[in-house]
Structures are given as structure tokens and as C-alpha cells.
Amino acid sequence: MPQIIIDGQRIEAAAGATIIEAALLAEKTIPHFCWHPGLSVAGNCRMCLVNVGFPKKSPDGQPEIDSDGKIAIQWGPKLSIACATPVADGMVIDTEGQRTEHAQHAIMEFLLINHPLDCPICDEAGQCKLQEYAFMHSNGKSRFIEQKNHKDKRVPLGPNVMFDGERCISCSRCIRFADEIAKQPALTFVQRGDHVTIQTFPGMEFDSPYSMNVIDICPVGALTSIDFRFHSRVWEMSFTNSVCPGCARGCNVKLGIRDNELQRIEPRTNMHVNEYWMCDAGRLEQYPYVNDNRVIEPAIKGNSSDWKSALESCADILKAYKPSEIMIIGSARGTNEDIHATVKFARETVKTHNIDFLEHRDPIFADEFLRLADRTPNHAGAIALGLRPQDHGVNADNLAQRIVQHQVKVIIAVQEDIVGHPEFGANASTVEHIIAIASNHNATTQNASIVLPASTYAEVEGTFTNVDRRVQLIEPAVTTKENERYMGMKMSRWDKLGAFNDRWTQGERRNSRPTWKILTGISEACGHAMKFTSAEDVFNDISSHNQHFKGMNYASLEDNQGLRLDKASETEAKAVMYVSHVLKPQV
């Protein structure tokens, strides 16, 4: 293991590591644009130039001592780029000295020569690496008085990515991403010198299912999202950690909220799951799910109602039928808490064996990288928590038959569109009562006797268990009437401080509740109260009763970026969290 000294700090680096990687392990970030730990090394931005030297040695092999009594250093004749220089034993690196600083100022001056400085228009402003370094590593002066270069603006590289040639600093991160991660080598540099720009190869389009990641890794605003363009400034949104519910992978994401509406989804680094990436569908499919066509009030037979009477009429329906006539369709789209409450509700309150969940498999969606055929985020959790029929109860496969035989008369559909289901949808609409716990309007909510508005993943606290059996925590980002107090100071400045008579802020404040809370409410109305007061309460009940979840709690899930089922006590090596550029917390 080579020992190196960075800015006077002695650290032990892995053999073969580059200086920038070794520095990152010592929690020191060397300024850089083109380097990204998930991509190959290009070394073309020159921002990470550092002063590298070795101790001078006298002929007898002893280190030379200078007049101050310190070990004399023989600095290199030129600076070296930290991203491509491997560490060597005894190497001395200076990242803050005058020589390094001078080089950084010069590079920034070069990069800004042809940069248009249209920050007021640019979507990246506020989380831009170039903006950040212009403050931190530049003297703010330019000697360039000539006309700036003009290049093509607003060139769509694919269906989701817009390219602005003037803002590009030619770091080639997007080109390397397309080649190495998206495996669709569609992008390339064309022209030379200051005319260099990025284009797709003739006849090609950058339409990879992962294309939108280039927007996140672009250190400037050259690549913007066609879907998002100008919807909101980055500082106007509040960002909350969450997990993508699009498939069983469970990519870690951040949800950007403004006016109580989901505006932007960004991947969040988790080296155990998705590393730095996520797919385009994970973003684009979630906006309508969270923002549009929502069930906002409880309804009894199509008439909007309040929670108390809706829950009481649920209890009346359940009491009027035998337990064996009641079918509960749970959902692998719900959190572990929702599933646990569903199972407990079926066993203890309704006392039925008829409980199952539906699989949503889409083989076309799957690929070799992140996307999986299983389109539910919590399939593993549903299995681990026992969301399956017991003692020959009705299951999803024989449901249609049992409905025809009049053995199932009531269906409780938890976040599933059973009437719209291709197999038993037609039969499901003929049962006497459907109680729909749903977040969005669909065929089931139209046919249901009672509709109870459920919160989506963006509005609840909870956990998902992904395909690798990793339990991951999600936090609420969108405010509902139910979680208003919890959200408190987590909202963005505008949403937080807006008053009721301001025309802006708040958006639609829905009267929805998490599924576990709805089921707790029904069980209370039935007289068999499940005593859960918070999602954490439900999770603690899971971890104390279920062997798979033993030893987990919300705090440890957050600290370890999720824990695996049955392996909560095995600690994993902590990975270095690299974040290229984000909105800095405001002081």
C-alpha cells in the first residue's frame, strides 16, 4: 500500500489508485469536471491539475533536509492531472498551493472564454459545477475581449435530451456514458479547437433507456431535460430521499417538489443498488402517477364523504359478510408497512384466508443493466411478509372462478386496479361490493362502493424491499392533509412560508392517507383495533415479529443505505459517496 502525503496529511492509498481517488477516500475533493468514478478516465478538462513531488534524497539514500529543517521536496517540472496519475509510495501532493491555484485560475479562464454566461436562462444554474468553481477556483477576471464563439443551441440529441453547444465545456462525460454505461455509442465530438461540439452520428439518435443520466452528470447546463426544461429553478424545489417504485430494482432517487407537485426526479448515489444511475422510465412514468388524476377525497358510492363515515361504512360491509366471502387483494406496490398492515388486517380483523397480491411482470421492460421485468417495487417484501393465501384460501388465480360461484362477494383492493385487470376484471366488477384503496382514479374506483384515497410513495414514510432483498427507506416529499405536520420545515421555502391567501404555493393538498393507516382505521371501526400510530411503529412491529427483518430500524436503514433481509447484523463496507454536483444547502 503506497503511502502518500496530500496537503500535509499522510494517507494510505490503494495500489494503482489515482490521486483523485486516493484524495476522495481522505474526504478531499480535487476540483474536476471530466472525471467521474463511474466512467473511464478522459483527462481532458485539466481542472484537476495538482503539484506532485517526491522527497529529495542524498546519495546515501537519506532524505535531504532543507534550511528550515523540513524534508526537501523535488516538485515535478509541470503539474500533473490528479485523475490520471497513479499514486506512488512517498508521493507528496499539493492541492492548495500557489502553483496549483494559478493553474486552476488559468483553466477556469480558458473554460469561460466561450461560455455564454446565460445563467439566468440556464436550467443548471444553482447546481452548476462551472458556476461553483467560478466562485471557488477562479480569480473572476477574463482577458478575452474578442467576439465569443457561436454554436448551435437547442439541438435535441434524443427524445429526452436537449443539447446546447455554447454551454458545453467538452468534458466528454456524456460521450463516455453513452459508450460505457448506456452501451449506445451514439455521441461524438466533431470539429477541432474552439469549434469542437458534440453530435450524434448521422442517422442515430441517443434514445437509450438510460439517456437522461447524461443530464445529471453534465457538469454544466449543456444537456437539459426536454421534459423538465424551465419548469422550476433548482433552489425553488425541496429535495427528499426516496426510492423509485418503477421496478423491483429500487433505484435510490431524490424527489424535487415545488408547489406541492413532483417536478424532478434525480438518481441518488447508492453503490449497493444503482450506483449513480437510473432509467428514463423511472422518472417519466412517475410524474403523472404522483401529480395527475388523483383520488383526493374518500367517496361512498361515488359521493364524496369524510374519513369517519367512509371507514364506518367499510366496517358495516365487512360485518355483513362471512370472512370466507371477503377477498383481500394486497399490493407489492405498497411499502412493507402497508403489506404488514394488510396481512395483519386479513388475519386478525377480517379473519379470512383469502389474501393475495398480483404480479406485474413486463419482460419487454427488462434489460441487463438496472431495469427488471418485475414492475413492483416490493415483491420480495410481499413474499417475506406472507402476503399469500393460507389454508387453501382464494388466490389471484382462482379468484374469477370463485366470484362466478358466488363464494367471493366482497373485494378489498389495495392499490390495484382489479376491474381493469385483463384476466378477472370482467368478473371482479360483478361482486357485491368493492372497497378500493387507491391513489389514482381507474376502473376499480368507478365500480367501487367505497373509495379511500391512498397516498403514493411520494407522500409516505416507509420501506421497500428490492430484488436483492435490500430494505430501503423512503421519506415523504409531497404534503397531504395527513402528513402536513410531519412535513413542517421540509418543504421548500415558498411552500413552507406561503399563506392561505397566496395564489401560489401549496398546490393541491390531498386528503389521502397511507394504506397502513387506512387499514388501521377500518379495523378500529370494526372494533379490532390494530394499534399503529406511525409508519415507524409498524416497522418496529415487523422487525420484532418477522425473522427476516430482525435487527432493523429506520435509523440503521438510513445510516447503511438499506439493509438486506436476514443479514441486518452483517455490516457491509461503507462505499465512498461520490456526488458530482448538487444544490448546496442554503445558509
Place this chain on the structure above:
Amino acid sequence: MNVQHNIESERMSFWERIYLPEIGRGLALTFKQMFKPTFTRQYPEEKWIPTGSYRGRPVLVLEEEGERCVACGLCSRVCPALAIEVRAAETDKVKERYPEKFEINMLRCIYCGFCEEVCPEEAIIMSKDYELVFTDPKDAILGKDKLLIPIAQLQDRLEFLRQYR
């Protein structure tokens, strides 16, 4: 606290204590003012026109090609009273971003002029308009129709700003 009462300097003199001479002195001051020139303005009929340095209602500059504002949102961010709401959208013009919605709540505005100071395009400036009376709180939220003022009417303020920039 070291508060002293009935100290020499605060005690009234003999002439003050007998009261009537002081009344006379007060009335003399009043009568003296009657013969001095008046500064009172007959306000609604006779209007005061402020100079360029006056900070009245913030307005948006309207040029021949349209508004200057690119909806960067800095005014909204810097506004200490959260009076400004900006919603951006895309256009086909060279400046690809424009405010789809720009609203200033004049009940919130405190006329500090931070929005004008922070604006990178010199698009929002303080006007000379000080007559702001509303009979309904909803009328106090000014949209783009009321905010956009042709640049010709705003020359005084723009010149004033250039002097101090």
C-alpha cells in the same frame, strides 16, 4: 438600572411652573408659521411627480420585442417578503426562456428594491407609481398585464440606475 428622579436639569423653572407664559410662547410659534410660505399640496388634484431615485411599485420593462424578463427567478429568491412568483416557460425566441406567469402581491411587497438590484437583465425596476389602493385583496396581486410598462415611460429610473451601477 441607575435611574435618578427629580434631578436639577429636569426640574421645571419658576416661569414654566406658572404655566401661562408657556401657553403664550406656544401660540406665538403657531402664529409665526401663518406668515411663512406653505408647502402643502392639494394632493388628488395636484400630483407629486417623484424623481428617478424614488422606489415605487416594481414593474417589468417592456421592450419592442417583448418583455426583458427571462424568468430566472432571482427576484423571487431574494424577495424578503415572498411577494414575487415566477413561472417560466420556453419560447422560440433567442432568449429561450420567458415568464409564463409573473405575479407580485402588492400586499406583501415592502418596496425594498432588492428585486431590482439582483435582476441580471435590468428587467424589473422600481417605478414612480405610488398610488396603490385596492378594495379587494385579490386585486392586489398584479399579473403581467399590469406589470409590463413600455420602456419609454421608465427612462428616468433606468438612467438613475446606470449612474450608480
